[in-house]
Amino acid sequence: MEITTELLLSAYMQGIFPMAESADAEDIYWVDPELRGIFPLDKFHVPKKLTKTIKTEPFKVKINTAFREVMRKCAKTTGHPDRKNTWINETILSRYGELHDLGYAHSVECWQDDKLVGGLYGVSLNGAFCGESMFHEVTDASKIALVYLVARLKVGGYRLLDTQFITDHLSQFGAIEIPRKEYRARLNEAISQDKTDFYSLSEDADGSTILQSVTQTS
Secondary structure, X not given: OXXXXXXXXXXXXXXXXXXXXXXXXXXXXXXXXXXXEEEOHHHOOOOHHHHHHHHOOOOEEEEOOOXXXXXXXXXXXXXXXXXXOOOOOHHHHHHHHHHHHOOOEEEEEEEEOOEEEEEEEEEEEOOEEEEEEEEEOOOOHHHHHHHHHHHHHHHOOOOEEEEEOOOHHHHOOOOEEEXXXXXXXXXXXXXXXXXXXXXXXXXXXOHHHHHHHHHOOO
16 A cells, blocks of 8 residues: 555544564554554643753754654664664655645754754644654753644644653653543544644743743733
């Protein structure tokens, strides 16, 4: 079956996402976990140490200026001893690049001295943002990208941040697992929202503004 942007969007609206066995794999398989990782946006937690770091603004945080580069850095295994393989193959790189061109996929990027040193990307469907992957080449870069993403989603009126699976890294920010049935109900509610805006938050917002946006209860 050919993977198209239309098929990808249809799958996401049903709670299903694609993965590959490795970067060299030609085939894609579909994943529909029994337990789904999400961030309750009104309970997102920023660790105290990271809060202090964000206030110092160690990175210039941008959106959508290097989407494909973010994806390729997320797919890298070289220099990442904890990452022996990747599920991002060339088909996924191509199709998500097309989703980005169509306005459905976004990247949050941390820049330092004009170098991309951390970031994440995901798929946006009305009030749902499905996080796909993140990377860092400098300490805390991916964490800060996540905090800036949550601020953007809360200001933009989003209802759901999907993390697919739970890791210790994500748990420290308040990620939880919910059953598939509950996830689908939350997803349906989120994608029914038609007054969301990924661009509501100014890219010039300082660290204190970002932290205030994150801690405000929706």
